Amino acid sequence: MFMKVGSIITHSQKLQDDVQKLALKVKHHEDNMKVLKNQSNKLDESILDMQVTLGKYHYSMTEEEEAQYANRQQSEQQTIKCILKQEKTAAAIVCSIKIHQLSQSLKLPFTKDVLGVVATLGKVNDDNFSRLLAEYLGLETMLAIVCRSCESVKDLEEYDRNDIIDQNAGLHGLGPSIGRIIDGRFLVICLENLRMYSGELVSNDPQRRLALLKPKLHSGESPSGFLGFAVNMIHVDPMHLSCITSDGKGLRETLFYSLFSHLQVYRTRSEMQRAIPCISDGGISLDGGIIKRTGFFSLGVREEVAVRFPLSSGLRKLPLNIIETEEELKLMHWKRERCAEDMQREESLLKNAKSFFDRKRQELMEHLRESSQYVAQTTMIVVMVIHCGCFLTLQCIKI
Secondary structure, three states: OHHHHHHHHHHHHHHHHHHHHHHHHHHHHHHHHHHHHHHHHHHHHHHHHHHHHHHHHHHOOOHHHHHHHHHHHHHHHHHHHHHHHOOOOHHHHHHHHHHHOHHHHOOOHHHHHEEEEHHHOOEEOOHHHHHHHHHHHOHHHHOOEEEOOHHHHHHHOOEOOOOOEOOOOHHHHHHHHHOOOOOOOOOEEEHHHOOOOOOOEOOOOOOOOEOOOOOOOOOOOOOOOEEEEHHHOOEOOHHHOOOOOOOOOOOHHHHHHHHHOOOEEEOOHHHHHHOHHHOOOOEEEOOOOEEEEOOEEEOOOOOOOOOOOOEOOOOOOOOHHHHHHHHHHHHHHHHHHHHHHHHHHHHHHHHHHHHHHHHHHHHHHHHHHHHHHHHHHHHHHHHHHHHHHHHHHHHHHHO
8 A cells, every 4th residue: 555655656757757858848949939039029120120221212212213224124024025935835834933923822831932033133233244144054954843842852753553644633734724824844943952153252242253264275364355244244123133942052152153164155156166275165256156164065056045134234333331231131131031940940849848738738637537536545544443453453452
């Protein structure tokens, strides 16, 4: 009997210890939630202040600046029209979703991580250069869909039990609902799987260009006619300059570096040919010369690619403080997204901790209730035994 009571006491103590540990765990997650909410509120305030600053600047645009902005918009729209003409492509479907903002109405979770089509994610300052880059990359790459993560790639296309494409899911299932279908293969680029640029950036450059070493001939001089690297001659919208990947990389360091690497741009074909000894990742010249990579020359008549990069010649030169504010705003939005993800994760951990705490506390209460009943019954039996023992003793004395 006494061994049973000792066991009850030991188990009670263990349950109380467990409840206390879980209570501390709940408090830990609650404290984390308070810190994250405080961070989120501060980020929201910073974002609002920056949006007000940018709003005031854009409101003060001159007529000339508004005309330049309209020219840029027209160039972008022309590129999108060319993509939409590629009717049976995944790129046309993605563009339709983006321009008509269909992702919310159609409840498409995967579109959050789909940045768009390659041709819409960069701009150049010259139509001839745009044609050259489009020819160098080819139509399939220009129409490639760019995603942040592998999960969004999986969502674009699903398969049945026999590993056959499910025509009712992903982009295949979405197409008919907006009057489009996909015919054939389509290229998807996942940023988190690319070989990213890991070097330095050009200091104090609003466009965050890559600090690439200029090519050198055996004489130590730079080749004549060298204009720059294609990856740095792409204009990237401020919203895509950084914080595209989870580690804060932008499109130039990921997508365009993967597409162009150290592709060199020359003024003329003859100057490019003389520079062959120092060309490692291909070259193009403004008069139509193309070297795909070392030893691979593209000869013959130039091809006209249906889809090209829009022009940036109409882009106004923003004041440095406005450029910095736009970049900082993008960073704040990125931090806000990471904070929201942390809050969601912490909230889940808190919910689980509370659930375990409630179950363990209920277990302790039931144990204490059962133990108290057992102790009460045991005490009554002991009293009865003692009482009976005393009665028998008295009877013996009388005898």
